[in-house]
Amino acid sequence: MTVVAVGPGDPRLLTLRGQQALREADLVVGFKTVLDVVQPWIEGAAVRPMSYRDQEEVLEDAAAQAALGRRCVVCCWGDLNVSARELLERVRRRVDQVELIPGISSVQIACARAGLSLEDVLFITLHQRKEPAEDLAELVHYLKDNRRHIILLPRPWDLMPAGIASNLLDQGIPAERPVTIFQRLTLDGEERWQGSLEACAALSQEFSDLSIMVFPVGTSPVGSGAGAPPENG
Ligand SMILES: C[S@@+](CC[C@H](N)C(=O)[O-])C[C@H]1O[C@@H](n2cnc3c(N)ncnc32)[C@H](O)[C@@H]1O
Structure with a gap:
């Protein structure tokens, strides 16, 4: 499972490493506004938007897919070290190994x-x-x-x-x-x-x-x- 921080809104501010992780992903999940930013960089992956209401369910599903060996990316707004703790904790609760790809913060x-x-x-x-x-x-x-x-x-x-x-x-x-x-x-x-x-x-x-x-x-x-x-x- 990888968390990609997508930057402050302009898709051109997504890092090269973030772009690569998205290109190679099998499943990409995140809040809809966040997924809108990364849309240009997604190639073959299934995309699953989540909302505050169903985020636990979507992340649970992504973790299950990661356990089967699929490459899953959770997208996070801005940088992942800036006011994004809740989402990171939700991911970490479900998987032992998470790769974190930082981004540019607002x-x-x-x-x-x-x-x-x-x-x-x-x-x-x-x-x-x-x-x-x-x-x-x-x-x-x-x-x-x-x-x-x-x-x-x-x-x-x-x-x-x-x-x-x-x-x-x-x-x-x-x-x-x-x-x-x-x-x-x-x-x-x-x-x-x-x-x-x-x-x-x-x-x-x-x-x-x-x-x-x-x-x-x-x-x-x-x-x-x-x-x-x-x-x-
Ligand atoms: C939950 S925090 C996440 C911050 C994010 N992780 C970051 O590094 O930018 C969301 C808040 O960040 C600020 N923010 C995020 N993107 C912004 C932008 N493009 N312009 C202004 N403020 C922004 C706003 O205060 C917004 O309510």
Whole structure:
């Protein structure tokens, strides 16, 4: 069984090793949006989309096929080491040997667009815990600490940018603190919003489930120019 991380959305950002694993696979499974990315690289494999409801059943079936010697690939969005633990644990529970093929994370693309080095960044995801208060408390702590840029994955749909910003204002983070939100990185309709925490809290616009918030250290917004997406997307 192999887990292929497919990158942040643009199929051209799938690694060569990932492409090879998909070409050689007998069965490819994954959430539908993830399979859409890898479609161009699949040759003879059977493709089985899964949903949150039937993922256990689909993975069980893939594990059974792998036990019979078939080459099975589970696809994962972005990189497999970034906020993808649940899926990896589901796979590891079923098979002893899993090959992991990493990919490019949306977090790396956000760093590139914002002109930030990963070593200066702290990463927080609101996806991982059932009780998000703990993650929000951690976010407040590091914003007050103000030593590293923070990259935050909001949680569709209950902890999205405007709600997170109002929560931070309530917790005493200054209203003028800059925030950048990247939506749909590397995909059609990629967008960047930039403003203060206060302006973010007042936003009524709906953000995509593919959104990343960046809180740069200090009072300046993140850079534009160098990290801008190429004109052809
Ligand atoms: C469960 S996490 C998985 C992250 C993934 N493993 C990665 O490395 O990008 C999903 C979250 O990642 C962020 N994300 C993934 N792809 C994105 C993209 N193309 N643009 C903006 N945010 C993205 C969003 O915050 C989304 O809700």
